[in-house]
Amino acid sequence: EVQLVESGGGLVQPGRSLKLSCAASGFTFSNYYMAWVRQAPKKGLEWVATISTSGSRTYYPDSVKGRFTISRDNAKSSLYLQMNSLKSEDTATYYCARRRPGYNLFDYWGQGVMVTVSS
Amino acid sequence: IQLTQSPSLLSASVGDRVTLSCKGSQNINNYLAWYQQKLGEAPKLLIYNTNSLQTGIPSRFSGSGSGTDYTLTISSLQPEDVATYFCYQYNNGWTFGGGTKLELK
Numbered sequence: 653e654v655q656l657v658e659s660g661g662g663l664v665q666p667g668r669s670l671k672l673s674c675a676a677s678g679f680t681f682s683n684y685y686m687a688w689v690r691q692a693p694k695k696g697l698e699w700v701a702t703i704s705t706s707g708s709r710t711y712y713p714d715s716v717k718g719r720f721t722i723s724r725d726n727a728k729s730s731l732y733l734q735m736n737s738l739k740s741e742d743t744a745t746y747y748c749a750r751r752r753p754g755y756n757l758f759d760y761w762g763q764g765v766m767v768t769v770s771s
Numbered sequence: 772i773q774l775t776q777s778p779s780l781l782s783a784s785v786g787d788r789v790t791l792s793c794k795g796s797q798n799i800n801n802y803l804a805w806y807q808q809k810l811g812e813a814p815k816l817l818i819y820n821t822n823s824l825q826t827g828i829p830s831r832f833s834g835s836g837s838g839t840d841y842t843l844t845i846s847s848l849q850p851e852d853v854a855t856y857f858c859y860q861y862n863n864g865w866t867f868g869g870g871t872k873l874e875l876k
Contacts, residue, residue, distance in 0.1 A: 697806075697814065697857055697867040713864075747813055756861035757804045759825070761813035 656762030674748030793858035
């Protein structure tokens, strides 16, 4: 069974940093692109970052480019999101998601972790 | 590409045939998926490539469309289908629609 379990969320002040983690199991992690998707309270979904199988390629929307960094450790089957210079508009539930091979869509998601940016 | 879903709120009765709409600002070339999100849960993939049913999803769910206009149909609404449904395009970038909240009448 595919499982994705996020951790590392919490309350953080504007301008500070936070690092999220995602522990994957039930599939060969190193064979899959992985991503982070977020959902602001009572809002829609927004793709945040994607990383290739080896970690050599990463992709971001303009809203987080230069502030967020996605990375992975295939030996630990773990995905990470380093978030710097956080803003109030980054407040959201962050989901770790697996990308379906050959498609730019996400077939399994974690339960999500809440990040609140507030002073 | 911007995605506009309608209606934003839909009330229907058990057994009803339900149709949800998703319209793109440009041609999506059938790279359109649908997700179901129940309250407090992660999104679940229902349909991909416009009309391909994800493994394990009941056959009462179906998708159709082309160009800029796409539809998710539930042939006979069940109580467990109460959720918010998001469309998602992966033809040019990766964007989600604003969602349609489906409730029981």
